Amino acid sequence: MSHLAVILLGAGALGAYMYWAVSGQMLDAVGQRLLDNARLLESSLDIDDIRAFGDRADSAAGERLSQRLRRAVAINPDLSGAYVVEPRSDSLRVLATSQPSAGAASSDYLTIEESELLRRGIERAVISDIRVAASERADLTALSAIGAAPQRYVVGVRLNAESLQRSLRLLRLSTLGALLFGVLLALVLSRLLAERLQRRIRSLGERCQALAAGEPLPVDQLPIGDEFDRVIADFDATAQRLREASAQREAALAALTRANATLEGRVEERTRAIEEATHQLKAEIENRLQVEALLAEAALTDGLTGLLNRRAMLEMLVQAVKASRGQGGFSVILADIDHFKRINDAHGHGVGDQVLAAAAQELEQLQGDNRHAARWGGEEFFVLLPHVGLMDACRRAEELRARIERMPTPVRGLRVTLSLGVAEIQPGEPLEDCLKRCDQALYRAKDAGRNAVVAARGNSFATIS
Ligand SMILES: Nc1nc2c(ncn2[C@@H]2O[C@H](COP(=O)(O)OP(=O)(O)OP(=O)(O)O)[C@@H](O)[C@H]2O)c(=O)[nH]1
Known part of the structure; x- marks a missing residue:
């Protein structure tokens, strides 16, 4: 209108x-x-x-x-x-x-x-x-x-x-006629032009809908004439380029998704491998720790008897000396199997070993644990008695002597005895001096005929049994 x-x-x-x-x-x-x-x-x-x-x-x-x-x-x-x-x-x-x-x-x-x-x-x-x-x-x-x-x-x-x-x-009529004719002509032309425009706008709208729905563009037999035809042709070309770009983007996206899936698979595989390796490493570390613990224990333990070795006992003694300065003293027992060489010689080293293990077992049973008993040398044993005085230590030594004497042996008729020296550390006494006194007490027991207990009281010695 x-x-x-x-x-x-x-x-x-x-x-x-x-x-x-x-x-x-x-x-x-x-x-x-x-x-x-x-x-x-x-x-x-x-x-x-x-x-x-x-x-x-x-x-x-x-x-x-x-x-x-x-x-x-x-x-x-x-x-x-x-x-x-x-x-x-x-x-x-x-x-x-x-x-x-x-x-x-x-x-x-x-x-x-x-x-x-x-x-x-x-x-x-x-x-x-x-x-x-x-x-x-x-x-x-x-x-x-x-x-x-x-x-x-x-x-x-x-x-x-x-x-x-x-x-x-006449002029007015002819002007009016020309005017009416002009209006009529303008109306007809504008109607034709409007129809032409509507047809192209409709076509453009159908193309837009098809493009939005992803359907093929309608094929119109429109000759390329005016600007609108060229706009439609440009639209078709642009839509085609858009579709090609979209297809390329989708292909690239699919390739990226595939690459991601592959990458995820590889990452999972690698993660699994790392987890496995970590697990193995943990197991190995645990194993190593166990071995180290065993080694550490073995380094402090005597292989034949299962008692502490001399080195471990010496460390314990050092600690005991430190502790004795504040919390009371300790006593020590040094025990030596009598005539062990003869046993070896008479029955062989195997029997000698069995005798050593049996004596260690007796000692352990007497002590109630193996934490304070050690194999001091070849056929020598050492007992640390924290917070135990000389008299009680002598009783413990005597008890041990009696046990060994009664101990069954691997060879019928074989009798095993033990000589023992006992000493109590004196206030301020160096460890070496205490051990020396104990050793001297042991020699006194040997001199006294073996199978005996001798206590070192200061620098004097007393035979207990
Ligand atoms: N079977 C065996 N024998 C050992 C071991 N260690 C030391 N001996 C032996 O123990 C013997 C100790 O002998 P001696 O030092 O002479 O003492 P003994 O024969 O016990 O004499 P007394 O101590 O004086 O009673 C040696 O023959 C060593 O070879 C061992 O682990 N096993």
């Missing part, structure tokens, strides 16, 4: 302008033609006849003058009248007109506008206001001067108002 209103408005404005321009030109042309008629009539009139009739009222001259005016009007159907006037200083004297009765010529014949024009004086051909005449449906008058001043006459011709109006009506 809006474009229809625009067309009508534009056509109306254009028609009004055309009518105004053409009617103006037409009125100017009509006016010019009337002026030409006035001049023509003026040149065809005989000035002598005019003067003869004007000055002397020569009726024959007047008749000739009137006839000439009537003939001019008769041969030109557009003219409604013609006349000759003598402008005077105070009045206008109509000498002759184209009206049939010559005697009727008077100043009343003139219109008000003609009278005003004449009173202003005519130097050359003039015309009354043609636009006023056209709008007021009045006759149009053209005046042309004849004769020389001061006795100058004026010839006037009138154009029939009806004729002027007819021309204008």
Whole structure:
């Protein structure tokens, strides 16, 4: 509707302008033609006849003058009248007109506008206001001067108002017709153009829908003609490029997904391998720790008897000495199997080993644990008795001696005995001195005949059993 209103408005404005321009030109042309008629009539009139009739009222001259005016009007159907006037200083004297009765010529014949024009004086051909005449449906008058001043006459011709109006009506009708034709043509053309545009916009919309739905673009048999066809062709090309780019992107995405899956698989595999390796490493470390613990234990343990070895016992003694400075002392027992060489010699080292293991077992059982008993040397044993005084230590030594004496042996008839030395560390006494005293007590026991217990009381010794 809006474009229809625009067309009508534009056509109306254009028609009004055309009518105004053409009617103006037409009125100017009509006016010019009337002026030409006035001049023509003026040149065809005989000035002598005019003067003869004007000055002397020569009726024959007047008749000739009137006839000439009537003939001019008769041969030109557009003219409604013609006349000759003598402008005077105070009045206008109509000498002759184209009206049939010559005697009727008077100043009343003139219109008000003609009278005003004449009173202003005519130097050359003039015309009354043609636009006023056209709008007021009045006759149009053209005046042309004849004769020389001061006795100058004026010839006037009138154009029939009806004729002027007819021309204008014809002009209006033809303008209106042209306008209507133009509007109709514009409507038809705009309708055709709108249909053409709609068809392409519909096609573009279908293409957009197909592109959004991922379907093939519709195949139109549209020749590439105007800009819209080119827009559709460009759209198709762009859509094709978009589809190709999308396909490439999807292919790349699929390749990336596959690569990710492979990578994830490899990462999982590697993670599993690392976990396995970590597990193995942990097991190995545990194993190593166990071996180290065993080694550490083995380093402190005697392999044959399972008792502490000399080194371990010495460490314990050092600790015991430190502890003895604050929390009381300790006693030690040094025990040696009697005549062990003979056992070896008589029964072999294997039996000797069995005797050593059996004696160690007795010692362990007596102690209740193996933490404070050690194999001190070949056939020597050592017992540490923390917080135990000399007397109690002697009793423990005696108990051990008696056990060994009763101990069953691997060889029938074989008797094993033990000699023992006992000592208690004295306040502030170095460990070496204490051990030395204990050793001396052991030798005393050997000297006393073996299978005996001797206690070292300070630097003196006492045989216990
Ligand atoms: N079977 C065996 N014999 C050992 C071991 N260690 C030391 N001997 C032996 O023990 C013997 C110790 O002999 P001696 O030092 O002479 O002492 P003994 O024969 O016991 O004499 P007395 O101590 O004076 O009673 C040596 O013959 C060593 O070879 C061992 O681990 N196994």
